Amino acid sequence: MNLLKLVWLELGQRKTQLISGILAITLGIGVIVAIRSISVVSEKAVAINLDNLGANIMVLPQGASVDNYYAADIDAPTFPEEYVERIVTSEITGVDNLSPKLTRRIDINGQKLVLTGILPKNELASKPIWQNSGLFGAELNAACGPSPSNESLGYKDEKLQRKSIDSLGISDCLIGSNAASRLKVKEGDKITVSGTELKIGKVLGETGTIDDDRIFAHLHTVQNILGIQGQVSAIEIMGCCNAISDGLLGKLRNILPDTKITTIGQIVSTQIKTNQLMNQISLIILIIIVFVGGISIGNYMWANVNERKREIGILRMIGYPKSSIYYILMLKAAIMGLIGGIIGYVAGVLIAWFLGPYIAGINIAPIPVLLLWSVIISVFISLVGSVLPAWFAARFEPYSNMQEV
Amino acid sequence: MTTILTVQNIAKTYNMRDGIVYALNDVSFAIKKGDFVSITGPSGSGKTTLLLALSGLIRPTSGQIIFEGKHLENASDKELAGFRKKHVGFVMQNFSLIPYMTAIQNVMVPLSLNGHVSAEQQVLSSAVLELVGLENRKNHFPRELSAGQQQRVAIARALVNKPSIIFADEPTGNLDPALSTEIMEFLQKINKELNITIMMVTHSPQAANYGNAKIMLEDGKLSR
Ligand SMILES: Nc1ncnc2c1ncn2[C@@H]1O[C@H](COP(=O)(O)OP(=O)(O)OP(=O)(O)O)[C@@H](O)[C@H]1O
Numbered sequence: 002m003n004l005l006k007l008v009w010l011e012l013g014q015r016k017t018q019l020i021s022g023i024l025a026i027t028l029g030i031g032v033i034v035a036i037r038s039i040s041v042v043s044e045k046a047v048a049i050n051l052d053n054l055g056a057n058i059m060v061l062p063q064g065a066s067v068d069n070y071y072a073a074d075i076d077a078p079t080f081p082e083e084y085v086e087r088i089v090t091s092e093i094t095g096v097d098n099l100s101p102k103l104t105r106r107i108d109i110n111g112q113k114l115v116l117t118g119i120l121p122k123n124e125l126a127s128k129p130i131w132q133n134s135g136l137f138g139a140e141l142n143a144a145c146g147p148s149p150s151n152e153s154l155g156y157k158d159e160k161l162q163r164k165s166i167d168s169l170g171i172s173d174c175l176i177g178s179n180a181a182s183r184l185k186v187k188e189g190d191k192i193t194v195s196g197t198e199l200k201i202g203k204v205l206g207e208t209g210t211i212d213d214d215r216i217f218a219h220l221h222t223v224q225n226i227l228g229i230q231g232q233v234s235a236i237e238i239m240g241c242c243n244a245i246s247d248g249l250l251g252k253l254r255n256i257l258p259d260t261k262i263t264t265i266g267q268i269v270s271t272q273i274k275t276n277q278l279m280n281q282i283s284l285i286i287l288i289i290i291v292f293v294g295g296i297s298i299g300n301y302m303w304a305n306v307n308e309r310k311r312e313i314g315i316l317r318m319i320g321y322p323k324s325s326i327y328y329i330l331m332l333k334a335a336i337m338g339l340i341g342g343i344i345g346y347v348a349g350v351l352i353a354w355f356l357g358p359y360i361a362g363i364n365i366a367p368i369p370v371l372l373l374w375s376v377i378i379s380v381f382i383s384l385v386g387s388v389l390p391a392w393f394a395a396r397f398e399p400y401s402n403m404q405e406v
Numbered sequence: 407m408t409t410i411l412t413v414q415n416i417a418k419t420y421n422m423r424d425g426i427v428y429a430l431n432d433v434s435f436a437i438k439k440g441d442f443v444s445i446t447g448p449s450g451s452g453k454t455t456l457l458l459a460l461s462g463l464i465r466p467t468s469g470q471i472i473f474e475g476k477h478l479e480n481a482s483d484k485e486l487a488g489f490r491k492k493h494v495g496f497v498m499q500n501f502s503l504i505p506y507m508t509a510i511q512n513v514m515v516p517l518s519l520n521g522h523v524s525a526e527q528q529v530l531s532s533a534v535l536e537l538v539g540l541e542n543r544k545n546h547f548p549r550e551l552s553a554g555q556q557q558r559v560a561i562a563r564a565l566v567n568k569p570s571i572i573f574a575d576e577p578t579g580n581l582d583p584a585l586s587t588e589i590m591e592f593l594q595k596i597n598k599e600l601n602i603t604i605m606m607v608t609h610s611p612q613a614a615n616y617g618n619a620k621i622m623l624e625d626g627k628l629s630r
C-alpha cells in the first residue's frame with residue numbers, strides 16, 4: 002500500500018462518477034484537438050498551394066463555395082465547356098494558359114476518391130482558334146509569371162498540381178500516390194471507373210493535399226463516365242500578373258456573366274481566414290473548458306470528498322498528516338486530468354480523421370505534440386478545480402465523522 | 407510499572423448558541439504501561455471526547471496530556487499525526503474499515519506510513535490477520551465480512567504497527583454477546599501477551615470487567 006495505490010484503488014471504485022467528472026474537459030480537449038489538427042494540416046496545404054500555384058485565376062460556377070482552394074471545384078455545379086472558347090475568341094489579352102476541369106467524388110472498390118478530367122495542353126493548342134489568337138507567349142514579357150525557361154514558363158508537368166498537362170491519352174490516367182496505394186495499383190495497371198477502363202500512365206508523387214487522392218483523366222473521358230457531356234466545373238487560368246492588375250478579372254466577368262471568377266490569392270486568403278476563425282474558436286473553447294471543466298471537476302471532487310469524510314477521518318486517525326490527505330486528492334485530480342487529456346486527444350484525432358476530408362478536403366494525420374498539450378491543459382484544469390475541495394478535506398476535523406451516528 | 411500517560415486538569419468546551427458545553431471538565435488521571443482501562447459513563451458524559459483528546463485528534467481547551475514524557479497539548483498537527491502512526495492503534499464501534507480495500511489492504515494502510523515496502527507489508531499484514539484468525543479472508547472486502555470479522559480486521563489494523571496503546575471506543579457496541587466475548591478475550595490476550603496498554607470505552611458492565619482499572623465519567627467529570 003502506498004498513496005498512489007490508495008488513489009488508484011479508490012478511482013477504480015467510482016468509474017461512472019469519474020467519467021462524468023472529466024467529461025467536460027475531455028469533450029473540450031477533443032474539439033480543440035480536432036480543430037487544431039484540421040487547421041494545422043490545412044495551413045500546411047495552403048503553404049504547399051502557394052509554392053505550387055499552377056494557375057492564378059479560377060473560373061467557377063456561380064454556386065461554388067470558395068472556402069477551400071483544393072475542394073472548391075469538387076462537386077460544384079457545372080457550366081459549359083464552350084466557355085473556354087469564349088475566353089479564347091475574345092479580345093482579352095494576358096491569358097497565358099487555360100485548363101478546363103471537371104471534378105467529382107467517386108467510389109472505386111469502396112475507396113472514396115476524387116476524379117478530375119483535364120484537357121491536355123496539346124489538344125488545346127492544336128485547336129485552330131488557339132493558333133490564330135496567338136495567346137501563348139505573344140503577350141508575355143519577363144515581368145510576368147514564373148521565370149521563363151524551357152519548362153514552359155516554370156510549370157513542371159511532372160509535379161502536375163494545378164498545372165496543365167502536356168498530353169494525356171483518351172483512355173489514360175494519372176493517379177495520386179495515396180489513391181494508388183489504396184487501390185493497390187501501380188504504373189501500367191488498369192483501373193475500371195464506372196465501367197470505363199483506364200490505363201495508369203503514372204503514379205504521382207506525394208503532395209500532402211487532396212491531389213494524393215485524385216485520379217486525373219482526359220476531360221472528355223470523365224465527361225462520358227459521369228454522363229455530363231460538354232460541361233466543366235472549373236477553368237483554371239494562368240494570367241499575367243500585370244494583366245490581372247489591369248483588370249483581367251473584370252473583363253473575364255463581362256464575357257462569363259454567370260460564373261464566379263476569383264484569383265487563387267483570394268481563395269487562399271479565404272482559407273487562411275477560415276483557419277484563423279477556427280483558431281479563435283478553439284481559443285474560446287479553451288477558455289470555456291477552463292471554467293466549465295474546472296467547475297465540473299471541482300464539483301465532482303467536492304461530492305467525492307464529502308462522501309469520503311469518514312474514510313478521511315480514518316486515515317487521519319491512523320496517522321496520515323493533513324498534507325497526505327491533500328496529496329491523495331491532488332494526485333487523484335492529476336490522474337483524472339491525465340486520463341481526461343488522453344481520451345480527449347484520441348477523441349479529437351478521431352473527429353479530425355472522420356471530418357477532415359469533408360471540412361478541409363484533406364486527410365488528417367494525428368499531431369503528437371497536441372497530446373502533450375492536451376495532457377498539460379487537462380491536468381492543469383483538473384488540479385486548479387480540485388484545490389479548494391482538497392484543501393477543505395485536509396482540514397476536516399476528523400472526529401466529527403467518527404462520533405457514532 | 408512505568409507511567410505511560412498522564413492527564414492533568416484537561417477540559418474541552420464547545421461554544422454553542424445556548425452557552426458553553428463542557429464535554430470534559432477538569433479531568434486528571436495517570437495510566438501505567440500495560441493497563442487495561444475501561445471507561446464508562448452515561449451517554450454524553452465525554453467518553454469519546456476523552457479518547458479523541460488523548461490521541462491528539464482534538465485539542466483540549468486547557469490542561470496537559472503527557473505521553474511517555476512528551477506533551478501533546480501543544481504539539482503541531484504533524485507531530486500528532488506522527489505520534490498516532492507510531493504509538494496508537496484505534497478500534498471504533500462501527501469498524502471503520504475502508505470500503506474499497508480488501509481486508510489485507512486495510513491492514514497495510516498504517517504500514518505504508520512507516521515506509522515498509524510492499525513485500526514487507528504483505529508479510530506483516532498476513533501475520534496479524536493470522537493472529538486474529540482471518541488469514542483465509544484476507545482478500546475479502548469489508549462488505550463480504552460479518553460484523554465480528556470486520557471488527558477483527560479493525561483490530562488487526564490497530565495492531566500491525568505494534569502500537570504502545572490502543573484506544574477502543576465501544577468495540578463491542580455493534581456485536582451480539584457471543585461475539586462481544588470473543589473480541590473482549592482477544593483484546594485481553596493482546597493486553598497480556600503483547601503488553602499493549604488498552605483504553606476502552608464501553609457501556610457494557612461485562613466488558614468493563616475485563617479491565618484492571620476503571621475511569622468513570624459523568625457530565626465531563628470523573629465520578630466516584
Ligand atoms: N463537535 C461537538 N460540538 C459540540 N458539542 C460536542 C461536540 N462533540 C461532543 N460534544 C458534546 O460533548 C459532550 C460529550 O460528548 P461525547 O461524544 O464525548 O459523549 P460520549 O460519552 O462519547 O457519549 P456516547 O456514550 O453517547 O457516545 C456531549 O454533550 C456532546 O454533545
Ligand SMILES: [Mg+2]
Nearest residue numbers: 405453454455
Ligand atoms: Mg461516544
